[in-house]
Amino acid sequence: MYPKELKYSKDHEWIRVEGNKGVIGITHYAQHQLGDIVFVELPEVGDEFAVNDSFGVVESVKSVSDLYIPVSGVVTKINEDLIDSPELINEDPYGNGWIVEVELTDSSELDQLLDAGAYEASLD
Amino acid sequence: MSTEGLELTPLYDVHIKYGGKMVDFGGWALPVQFSGIIEEHQAVRNQAGLFDVSHMGEIEVTGKKAFDFVQYLVTNNVGRLVDGQVLYTLMCKPDGGIVDDLLVYRLAEDRYLLVVNAANTAKDWEWINSVARDFDDVTIKNISKEIAQIAIQGPKAQQILQRCTGEDLNEIAFFYARENFPVGKFRALVSRTGYTGEDGFEIYCQRDDAVDIFELLLDAGQEDGLVLAGLGARDTLRFEACLPLYGNELSEDVNPLEAGLSFFVKLKKGDFVGREAIQKAKDEGLKKRLVGFEMLDRGIARTHYPILVDGKEIGFVTSGSFSPTLGKNIGLGFVASEYAEIGVNIDIGIRNRAIKAQVIPIPFYKREVK
Known part of the structure; x- marks a missing residue:
């Protein structure tokens, strides 16, 4: 449910870091709490965000939720499949349901994030 | 979820047992979903769903002047009802603002049952009593606490409920009800009504019988794909069928004509x-009117979002959602009357951007009647 190789934020985003880039999505817990996701608003490639900025929105049948970026960075890729298939986030939150890739501005921010064990312990 | 300070229906433990995701709904602990809103929604459209709606309020009106009183209280014509017939109606303030929408059951010439929205039960109780002051020979009783209500809705609802009773359900026509109707070893008021746009029944039973009747129906529906359904699906189902929701489409600031409910007002x-x-x-x-619209650009309209034309606010969204049946993003909202025409282009203000939409006919969904 919470892969060991990822880092997690308290706002239920995950990041998979490779070199100076990181792929970001929302956790299993978040997608489960939201329920059926029916709409995703994505940023554009080149958009720049500071840590904890809202970088997009996910909407389930009942709710509208901001996405908060776990590290500062510049968007290098967005998952365009989510435009027509937002349910990928429910089905595969750590795989096909990824949301954006960013180039990290300050990799030291990663130290502020939780590992899988600490994240899981923070739930309920 | 902590249930401290919340009202519990007699089916609370059953919801927990079956994995219901409980929420605080107007002071009641109720399941918003079980397997998932979209799955439950589709099951009700295609097979059947089982809902706990015990939070609804039931008010009994009896006495020699019961008819005169109810006829004066509500907007629709109670005079056309026969025993066992059900009427959808509004009750309004003297200024025409809607106090609530409700069902009126004529159980006998001198005995009526009013079924009101849970969140309004206390307000309605006060209002009904204040109107009743001018009537002698009318007794009003709030029996909400004694009564549980279970809804079974969907094209398979009748054949499932039929397995639980020796009486023929064909004898209960749409918007009719029967008292003391056998369900398993119990007796209940069985009503062919609902809030989903599908055929189905609402079963009013004694609070103590609710768990057994609920489990009985659930068992009886296994082979037909009956699912447990929560408030989330109840809302998307009623929304597609354009059945208004008090607090969204209806309020004391809206009169029934503005809400498109003139059929239920007999002037x-x-x-x-x-x-x-x-x-x-x-x-x-009318200054404003309720319309349906479809999003033309990407976005979901939500309650209270502004409706714009040329950047000017001309109304607001009352309900909006992804429609599981149509696979589109649609909404209901009030607009200034001059924009209430099919085909009019409007914008919905979503996070400070104007997103294109268009007024379309309602209801969005209407079941095919065999």
């Missing part, structure tokens, strides 16, 4: 609370 039936104001609003021309 010629004789005097009733709000008649004069509603007649006047009609004569002067």
Whole structure:
């Protein structure tokens, strides 16, 4: 449910870091709490965000939720499949349901994030 | 979820047992979903769903003047009902604002049952009592706490419920009900009504019988794909069928004509609370009207989002959602009357951007009647 190789934020985003880039999505817990996701608003490639900025929105049948970026960075890729298939986030939150890739501005921010064990312990 | 301070229906433990995701719904602990809103929604459209709606309020009106009183209280014509018939209606303030929408059951000439929205039960109780002061020989009783309500809705609802009773359900027509109807070893008021746009039944039973009846129906529906359904699916189902929701489409700031409910207002039936104001609003021309719209650009309209034309606010969204049946993003909202025409292009203000939409016919969904 919470892969060991990822880092997690308290706002239920995950990041998979490779070199100076990181792929970001929302956790299993978040997608489960939201329920059926029916709409995703994505940023554009080149958009720049500071840590904890809202970088997009996910909407389930009942709710509208901001996405908060776990590290500062510049968007290098967005998952365009989510435009027509937002349910990928429910089905595969750590795989096909990824949301954006960013180039990290300050990799030291990663130290502020939780590992899988600490994240899981923070739930309920 | 902590249930401290919340009202519990008799089915609370059953919801927990079956994995219901409980939420605080207007002071009641109720399941918003079980397997998932979309799955439950589709099951109700295609097979059947089982809902706990015990939070609804039930008010009994009896006495020699019961008819006169109810006829004066509500906007629709109670005079056309026969015993066992059900009427959808509004009750209004003298200024025409909607106090609540409700079902009126004529159980006998001198005995009516009013079924009101849970969140309004206390307000309605006070309102009904204040109107009743001018009537002798009317007794009003709030029996909400004694009564549980279970809804079974969907094209398979009848054949599932039929397995639980020796009486023929074909004898209960749409918007009719039978008292003391056998369900398993129990007796209940069985009503062919609902809030989903599908065929189905609402079963009013004694609080103590609710768990057994619920489990009985659930068992009986296994082979037909009956699912447990929560408030989330109840909302998307009623929304597609354009059945109004108090607090969204309806409020004390809206009159029934503005809400598109003129069919349920009989201005010629004789005097009733709000008649004069509603007649006047009609004569002067309505300022706003409820319309349905479809999103043309990407976005989901949500309650209270502004409706814009050329950047000017001309109304607001009352309900909006992804429609599981149509696979589109649609909404309901009030607009200034001049924009209430099919095909009019409007924008919905979503996070400070104008997103294109268009007024379309309602209801969005209507079941095919065999």
